[in-house]
Amino acid sequence: MLTIDNLHATVDGKNILKGLSLEVKPGEVHAIMGPNGSGKSTLGYALSGREGYEVTDGKINFKGEDLLEFETEERAQKGLFLAFQYPVEIPGVSNMEFLKTSVDAVRSYQNKEPLDAVTFMKLAREKSKEVNLDQNFLKRGVNEGFSGGEKKRNEILQMMLLEPSLCILDETDSGLDIDALQTVADGVNACRDPNRSFIVVTHYQRLLDYIVPDYVHVLSDGKIIKTGGKELALELEEKGYSWINTLPEEA
Amino acid sequence: MTVAIDFSQRDKLKLDDFLLKSSAGWLAGNQKRAFDFFCTLPLPHRKNEHWKYNQVDFLNSGDFILCHQAGQAEHKSQSINFENSIKLDFVNGILVNQFNDDEPALQLTRIDKLNSEQQALLQQQLAQQDKNIFAHLNQLIANNAYLLEVKANTIIDKPVYIRHISDPGLENSEANQLAVNALYVSVSANSQLTLIEQFNSNTNDSENTLLNLQQSFIQLAQNAHCKHYRLNLEDANSHQVSEVNINQMKDSHYKSFYLGLGSKLNRTDINLAYQQEHASADLSGVYLPSGNETIDYHTNIQHKNGHCQTNEIFRGIIADQAKATFNGKIHIFPQAQKSDAYLNNKNLLLTNQAEINTKPELEIYADDVSCAHGATVAQLDKKSLYYLQSRGIGLKKAKTMLSLGFINELITRIDNEVIREFLLSLVDKRMSHID
Numbered sequence: 001m002l003t004i005d006n007l008h009a010t011v012d013g014k015n016i017l018k019g020l021s022l023e024v025k026p027g028e029v030h031a032i033m034g035p036n037g038s039g040k041s042t043l044g045y046a047l048s049g050r051e052g053y054e055v056t057d058g059k060i061n062f063k064g065e066d067l068l069e070f071e072t073e074e075r076a077q078k079g080l081f082l083a084f085q086y087p088v089e090i091p092g093v094s095n096m097e098f099l100k101t102s103v104d105a106v107r108s109y110q111n112k113e114p115l116d117a118v119t120f121m122k123l124a125r126e127k128s129k130e131v132n133l134d135q136n137f138l139k140r141g142v143n144e145g146f147s148g149g150e151k152k153r154n155e156i157l158q159m160m161l162l163e164p165s166l167c168i169l170d171e172t173d174s175g176l177d178i179d180a181l182q183t184v185a186d187g188v189n190a191c192r193d194p195n196r197s198f199i200v201v202t203h204y205q206r207l208l209d210y211i212v213p214d215y216v217h218v219l220s221d222g223k224i225i226k227t228g229g230k231e232l233a234l235e236l237e238e239k240g241y242s243w244i245n246t247l248p249e250e251a
Numbered sequence: 252m253t254v255a256i257d258f259s260q261r262d263k264l265k266l267d268d269f270l271l272k273s274s275a276g277w278l279a280g281n282q283k284r285a286f287d288f289f290c291t292l293p294l295p296h297r298k299n300e301h302w303k304y305n306q307v308d309f310l311n312s313g314d315f316i317l318c319h320q321a322g323q324a325e326h327k328s329q330s331i332n333f334e335n336s337i338k339l340d341f342v343n344g345i346l347v348n349q350f351n352d353d354e355p356a357l358q359l360t361r362i363d364k365l366n367s368e369q370q371a372l373l374q375q376q377l378a379q380q381d382k383n384i385f386a387h388l389n390q391l392i393a394n395n396a397y398l399l400e401v402k403a404n405t406i407i408d409k410p411v412y413i414r415h416i417s418d419p420g421l422e423n424s425e426a427n428q429l430a431v432n433a434l435y436v437s438v439s440a441n442s443q444l445t446l447i448e449q450f451n452s453n454t455n456d457s458e459n460t461l462l463n464l465q466q467s468f469i470q471l472a473q474n475a476h477c478k479h480y481r482l483n484l485e486d487a488n489s490h491q492v493s494e495v496n497i498n499q500m501k502d503s504h505y506k507s508f509y510l511g512l513g514s515k516l517n518r519t520d521i522n523l524a525y526q527q528e529h530a531s532a533d534l535s536g537v538y539l540p541s542g543n544e545t546i547d548y549h550t551n552i553q554h555k556n557g558h559c560q561t562n563e564i565f566r567g568i569i570a571d572q573a574k575a576t577f578n579g580k581i582h583i584f585p586q587a588q589k590s591d592a593y594l595n596n597k598n599l600l601l602t603n604q605a606e607i608n609t610k611p612e613l614e615i616y617a618d619d620v621s622c623a624h625g626a627t628v629a630q631l632d633k634k635s636l637y638y639l640q641s642r643g644i645g646l647k648k649a650k651t652m653l654s655l656g657f658i659n660e661l662i663t664r665i666d667n668e669v670i671r672e673f674l675l676s677l678v679d680k681r682m683s684h685i686d
Contacts, residue, residue, distance in 0.1 A: 158642060
């Protein structure tokens with residue numbers, strides 16, 4: 001699915017990722033944990049091809065292709081999805097129109113007919129129910145005036161509709177209360193599929209109680225310095241991030 | 252009557268060439284006054300603050316022949332498909348269709364056929380007007396001026412749909428041409444009218460200039476309501492200078508939407524005056540010039556009496572090398588206590604070459620008022636673009652969506668569904684052509 005090899009990336013000329021390698025196979029869930037400033041969000045942006053996040057070295061292979069060759073929208077069309085930590089508000093563009101345009105764009109890339117308006121509306125309503133987002137939110141501007149939790153649920157709604165093959169969740173748990181966390185996790189778990197992989201970026205172990213990972217990676221200073229099973233998250237929670245600084249670097 | 256006007260040699264003009272055969276004394280008097288002003292006022296010039304951003308050099312390009320034939324213009328332009336409307340078509344300023352008067356409360360009269368009561372009404376409107384040289388020229392050439400009256404206590408259900416089409420090819424003229432039209436609208440007490448004015452042109456193939464001068468006057472009597480849509484959809488090569496003068500009495504309400512696509516010269520002055528207390532107006536507008544087009548809206552709202560309310564919002568999206576000007580003035584007179592006025596102008600520049608000159612002005616001479624004004628200029632938000640792209644939406648489409656989002660709020664507020672849908676599709680088409 002995804003192979004990242006020795007990835008180096010800079011933001012504003014500052015080195016953030018310094019040789020990150022990661023392999024994600026179909027159906028796997030990888031959690032990436034690490035302290036503030038370790039490069040967690042940068043990884044997501046570099047994968048999605050955000051302007052200003054410059055890859056200076058290394059390779060990213062996504063489903064057999066060199067991901068770095070493609071623009072942001074092409075990566076999305078090929079099945080890469082990044083759920084944002086802070087989704088932007090776009091007043092004036094209705095959420096429904098946004099969702100439909102997005103799904104149409106991805107379907108068109110896959111040589112599928114666009115869904116007609118009625119079918120799509122039905123589908124969007126159905127899925128919004130699953131993430132506990134009131135239908136009124138479909139009519140409002142994209143994320144306009146949404147609470148933190150509503151924005152995150154809207155991200156999951158987009159993920160459900162786009163049916164990507166790789167989902168990167170960037171601190172999707174931040175700013176969520178317990179109930180919202182449960183809803184979001186349920187949404188994610190409903191999308192789990194042998195052909196769909198997840199990279200879950202988080203500060204806290206809590207989310208991983210709900211979305212159980214196959215692997216946990218510790219990111220520090222732009223590199224993965226430790227990899228383990230889900231129990232690594234518990235260990236981190238207990239000992240704190242300062243503990244990892246004492247770890248010897250893995251070869 | 253073939254009249255040629257050379258703007259740089261106005262001293263050679265003769266008043267007699269302009270007087271209508273049927274000109275009654277009052278009308279001839281008006282024309283004489285307009286003639287004197289037109290011949291003596293200086294021509295608009297870029298050094299003049301009022302015309303600073305307009306391209307008016309073409310005025311020095313020799314004779315302008317007054318269009319005087321009602322030709323059969325091909326209406327290539329799209330029209331609003333009202334199920335039921337009262338249509339008036341003007342081609343090069345000249346009325347070309349029959350006024351369908353199965354609406355007894357509605358009356359259309361040419362200016363030289365007015366009775367004394369109607370004359371007084373028209374004189375009242377003219378007296379309020381702050382005239383410039385084009386306004387004087389318009390009133391000098393009186394033969395395409397009409398009065399449209401709505402009788403008292405009537406709601407006109409059908410919209411009055413006025414199309415202005417200019418086509419320089421109609422008269423096979425080798426020279427520059429001048430199309431002139433004036434419309435005086437009077438909505439009597441307790442009546443309601445929906446008025447749509449649409450401007451189209453077919454000048455792209457022409458080497459000569461067709462200068463379009465149009466004036467509309469809207470008089471709202473006590474408790475009269477008018478919804479007014481003014482859509483300037485001229486092609487890129489057009490020249491038009493126009494005015495809308497609104498005069499409001501007690502408890503009257505004016506609600507409007509202006510749309511301007513831009514052209515070589517595209518200037519609209521909106522002058523609104525509250526002549527009595529407790530009147531209100533809601534003005535909104537959108538301008539979308541692209542290519543080398545220009546667009547210019549000057550608005551001047553005069554709170555001459557207290558307890559009146561103005562809400563004015565204009566938004567512009569300027570693409571390519573286009574230039575837009577917005578000058579919004581609100582004037583609160585000393586006696587206009589308890590005035591409530593809000594003016595806002597937001598602009599989106601799509602390129603580094605696009606230009607906006609915006610100037611909101613408040614002049615307040617009363618002390619118990621509530622007024623606010625503001626203007627912003629911005630570019631498309633990069634974070635929003637990235638967000639849309641990250642969902643598979645291409646950059647061009649993302650730009651279109653964000654641009655539309657910037658003006659959607661004003662269009663979706665339009666309560667007439669037919670007009671709203673027409674505008675949405677028009678604007679959508681317009682924005683999709685912009686890179």
